[in-house]
Amino acid sequence: MLMRQPTGNLQFTYQPPFGATVQDGGVQFSVFSRSATAMRLLLYNKVNDPEPADIIEFDRDTDRWGDVWSLSVQGLNPGQLYHFQASGPWDPENGQRFDSAARLIDPYAQALAGTFQKGDDGVVRPPKCVVVQDDFDWEDDRHVRRDLSESIIYEMHVRGFTRSRTAKVKCPGTYLGVIEKIPYLKELGVTAVELMPVNEFPILDIWGNSPERPNYWGYDPMAFFSPHRGYAHDKRPGAQVNEFKTMVKALHAAGIEVILDVVFNHTCEGNENGPTLSFKGLENQVYYILSEGKHYSNYSGCGNTINGNHPVVREMIFHCLRHWVHNYHIDGFRFDLASILSRDRGGNLIPNPPMVELIAEDPLLADTKIIAEAWDAAGAYQVGSFGNHRWAEWNGRYRDDIRGFWRGDGGTLGALATRLAGSSDLYQHAGRPPFCSINFITSHDGFTLNDLVSYKDKHNMANGEDNRDGDNHNISDNYGVEGPTRRKGVNTIRARQVRNMLATLLLSQGVPMLVSGDEIRRTQRGNNNAYCQDNDISWFDWRLVEKNAEVLRFVKALTQFRKNQPTVRRTSFLTGQPVDGRLISDVSWYSDDGHPLDWNQHHLSMVAYIAAPSRVEDPTGQGRDMVMMFNSTGDDRIQHLPEVGRGMKWNLFIDTAAESPGDIYPDIDGPMPPSNRQVSVPCHSLKVFVSGRVSNRRRK
Known part of the structure; x- marks a missing residue:
């Protein structure tokens, strides 16, 4: 009789075909270079050694297999x-x-150690690669x-989340520091952290x-x-590998x-x-998009552009994603300036x-979330059209x-309704569901939510670029x-606007993304491009957890x-059609007086009725009807509860104009609407009523 072998704690690991691979009695080193005439391996004893202890020459006859140089030591x-x-x-005229x-970083290096070292011979000494053995106990x-x-x-910066003294953690600014704050994340209610780049980047400049x-x-x-x-x-070489895995394991727990x-x-x-x-010194014309065969195309805005649809580079990206998913248990990726992956080797x-399709279809990435920033720095804007249904997108339109x-911008009511309902204009035509829209109002790039309602203009003088850097189109106000x-x-309106946008974000169809600190009104003092601010301008100020506890309570609810x-x-x-035999449409829109909304009018207020979903989407019957009353004008309004909800029990859930705790009722047990169904909605505010259990749609 055949018996299934129990796997116990065995884990699936993935070994990329290049880089340094630990073997019995030694290490195999493999690197791609088509045009190199010679290859050497430099071995060091200590991190701070400026010169290698040993240099091993690859033999062109025995250590080269096609365009791959490989030897075992x-x-x-x-x-x-x-x-x-x-x-x-x-x-250079021909891209070589x-x-x-040059001392070259292995493109497949699994860890680096040290920093750039000073030298007076003109030779750049980058951080050293570390041979890594995958023996972590998951x-x-x-x-x-x-x-x-x-x-x-929840978008967050690993260092900035706990670097401030106010974090009061044992390991500030580290992977282990994040672990100490997991109880906060869990209580906040987020289901995923989206970590700003954690792969290696320079700490010091090339001369040490x-x-x-600094590139914070x-x-x-x-x-x-x-x-x-x-x-x-732990600053020992390779320690970051286990610490990162320890953080992932704790977050998963x-x-x-x-x-x-x-x-x-x-x-x-x-x-x-x-x-x-690294790449320049191994095969420059393969790894980068070059114009006229020699100049670096700059679709990234950062000096060069990865040649993502060259087969060799495509393979590297493919192996890299698998490496993070299976060796680090990563659950998904957000691809920065992802439209560059839609450019061919000529930049078109x-x-x-191929790269976009490969990521979507790869069987070893099937469990992962893949999210595109569907634009680049050269004018490509693909929001709504990036990839297939597997790809979600940062929705910049939202x-x-x-x-x-x-x-209070005129002509925005229709846009609000479309975004609230899941941006069908962008995704439905391509057969993509609402959750392909990653909804956000702020991100790391731009104003924080607090600053969005506190500043009309950017204030980036601390960046040392005379306030020239950063976006000038912020759609912000200071009131x-x-x-x-x-x-x-002024502070009253700002507080309302913060609550308005938080509520809109978390009640919209699609997937909400919060930026770390927005839930406690973190400020960057008007800096909308704090890329170089490794200080309290950028760091999470944990004192605000108590100071702005009312906003935090609002977000948790x-x-x-x-x-x-x-x-x-x-x-x-x-x-807009009835579901499950009910006479109520799944969504309907009304003007203040309770009549169907005339979209040709330039209103800045409306009432939205959103019905509970069908049995298919809500088999347990937990869904409730909602009425959302929007007023972004400077005047108080009287809005009518729609007649379609007459006879149902309604309770106030949100009133962004009210002081805490009356701004939100976590148990949905707020006051019932007036008997005449006429609700006062103050200026710059949102009210949300939620029905009792919808039972009639469960009848057979």
Whole structure:
């Protein structure tokens, strides 16, 4: 009789075909280079050693297989430090930039150690690669596998989340520091953290000096397969690997997924004036998109552009994603400037780009969430048309339309309704569901939510670029005073607007994304481009948890409501038609007087009636009807509860104009509407009523 062999704690691991692979008695080193005439392996004893202890030459006859250089070195162990060094043609006019003196980071390096080292010989000494053995004890950890439609994403910076003294953690600014704050994340109600770049990027400049403007955000990749050493508490080579895995394991134990922000669009090597650190010195014309065969195309805005649809680069990205998913148990990816992956080797946007399709169809990535920032720095804008149904997108249209409506911009009511209902204009035509829309109002790039309602203009002087950097189109307002103020009237409107946008975000169809700190009104003092601010401008200020506890309470109640209510997280689009035999349409729109809304009028107020979903989407019958009353005008309004809800029991859930605790009723036990069904909705505010259990749709 055949018996199934129990797997116990065995884990599926993935070994990329290149890089350093630990074998019995030694290490196998493999690297791609088509045009190199010679390849060397540099071995170091210590992190701070400026020169290698050993140099091993690859034999062209026995150590080269096609375009792959590969050799096995006996006697080496995990923790070994190394670089590659390649000789070849120096012919920039034809895209070749070999430098036989350059120490090169292995493109498949699984960890780096140290920083750039100072030297007086003109040779750049980058961080050293570390040989890594995958022997982490995951115990019974698995991917969480939560449906994207049920997700609430929290964008955060690993270092900034706990770097402030106010965090009061043992390991500030590290992967382990995040673990200490998991109880906060769990109580907040988010289901996934989207980590700003955690793959390796430079800490010091190429000469070992502190840069004038450090890349705090991390959008400057140096080694795609390596977790950033700067976020490790233990500074020993390779320690970041286990610490990162420990963080993922702890987040999973709390039911929180981990999504990585990955930057497969450029590297830190820059343009022709930049250093040779890795790709340039191995096969420049393969790894980068070049114009006229020599100049770096700059679709990323960062000096160069990864050649994502070249087969060799495509394979590297493919292996990298698998590596993070199966060796680090990562649950998904957000692709920075993802439209670059839609460009061919000449930089042209192409339909059905191979890289985009490969990511969507790869069987080993089938459990992961894949999210595109569907634009790039060269004018491509593909929101609503990026990839197939497997791809979700940061919905930039949602951000702009919600900001515009609550600011009081004319002609935005229809846009509000469309975004609230899941952006069918962008996704339905392609057969994509509402949860392909990742809804956000703020992100790391731009104003925080607090600053969005406190500043009309950016204030980026601290960045040292004379306030030239950062977006000028913020769709923000200060409501009478630029920046902090003691004027009660201004602060009252700002508080309402914060609640308005938080409520809109968490009650919209699609998937909401919060930015770390927005739930406690974190400020960057008007800086809308804090990429270089590794200080309290960017760091999470934990004192605000207590100071702005009312807003935090508001968000917690919203996340809990969203989890409980399939009414606001449908997997199919609203149609305006009745469902389950009810006479009530799944969504209907009304003017203040209770009549059907005339979309040709330039209103800034309306009433939305959203019915509980069908039995298919809500088999347990937990869904409730909702009435949302919007007023973004400067005047108080009287709005009528729609007649379609007459005879049902209604309770106030949200009143953004009220002081806490009257701004939200977590148990949906707020006051009932007036008997005449006429509700006062103050200026710049939102009221939400929720029905009792909808039972008649369960009749057979």
